[in-house]
Amino acid sequence: MKKITIITILALFLAAITAVSALPVNLEEVEVDGTILQEDAVNKLSLERGTDYEVRIKFTATANIKDAEVRAFISGYEYSDIEDIEDKTQTFDADSGVTYVKKLNIMIPDDVDSADYKLRIIISDRYSDERTADYNLKLDVPRNALKVSDVVFNPANAVKSGSALLTTVRVQNSGEKAQNDVKVTVSIPGLGVSATEYIEQIDNNDEEEETEEIFLRMPKCAKAGNYDVTVDVEYSQGHYKITQKNTIAVLADDTCNEEEPKTTITLGNQMQSATSGQTATFPITVTNAGKTSKTFIATVPNADWATITMTPTSTMVIPAGQTQTIFVNVQLSKDVPAGAHSLAATVSSGEYTQELTLTTNVLQSKSTARSVFETILIVLVVLLVILGIVLGIAHLRNKEQAETYY
DSSP: OHHHHHHHHHHHHHHHHHHBOOOEEEEEEEEETTEEEEEOOOOOOOEETEEEEEEEEEESSSEEEEEEEEEEOOOOTTTTTTSSSSOOOOOOOETTTOOEEEEEEEEOOOTSSSSEEEEEEEEEEESSBBBEEEEEEEOOOSSOOOEEEEEEEESSSEETTTTTTEEEEEEEESSSSSEEEEEEEEEEETTEEEEEEEEEOOOOTTOOOOOOOEEEEEOOOOOOEEEEEEEEEETTTTTTEEEEEEEEEEEEOOOOOOOOOOHHHOOOOOOOOTTTTTTEEEEEEEOOSSSOEEEEEEOOOOOOTTTEEESSSSEEEOOOEEEEEEEEEEEEETTOEEEEEEEEEEEEEETEEEEEEEEEEEEOOOOHHHHHHHHHHHHHHHHHHHHHHHHHHHHHHHHHHHHOOO
């Protein structure tokens, strides 16, 4: 009898300890992706791999709690030693009678096995027994899902400009459906090059296939530096597309170190003088000292004090090592004021641009009345000269007649 009493007392003592040490919290609701879960229920929620889900946990503290935290996790992931499927809150204090909602996010890796799992919720503090709950889940696979599992360059890290870059792309099928005619495009936007290969079929169940070597020719004399390499994978008849970016170093070609001879553009005369109504002509000479033919375009803005024309044309195609001249004709308006008037002419070829200043010095034209007066005066002088000659001739004739008479 005494022994039974001692055992009873110990049991009550242990129960009392358990009651005291249990975390004072009521777990009221757990919701995943908008669906309320039932603890250890038969019904299951299916979650797709490769997707981020919100876990909403609602609970009420029945007593004050210090330094509590809430954790949600899924165990059984093969690579959990590298990256767990879990999330947890920072520590917090909870007041008695207050209901709290904590929101966590768990990312379902796309390489997790498709199977049944349990979502485990733990609410705990520093010392009390934690409150745990398990919820049945099924981790499923999406219907269509590919991912780039590897990109291999040859040469591996750097390629010389003008050389070839070979790329092999390995693609994994993480979806339910096998994929046919998968289009893989490798491009380097910074160099303007791209190439495409097709993978005939990639079976489901995480099977992988790789492309043949995709050939990209680096432009000759491309600028050295690091360039983004974009890998685009299109599948399911082009309805889905995934993109991955890598980087490759492009090295300078030693044969491209020689500087390209500079183009020479000269203005025959920066300033021309003319009166209103006249035309000032400015010759612009362009010498293409490069190794290839180039196109040069001359432009001159319109002016309200003159009419601008260019001869023979504003566009010049100049072969390597040759020279051509274009003439800019500035026909002055009749009412243009005297003084210096400038225009900015531009000669460009691709990224190369040179600006020239054309200045026309407009001279003061003579007035019409003065011109008429000068003309009349000249005519009068001429008439007087003629009259003088006639009078002189008449005088000589009279003199000769008088001498003959006597």
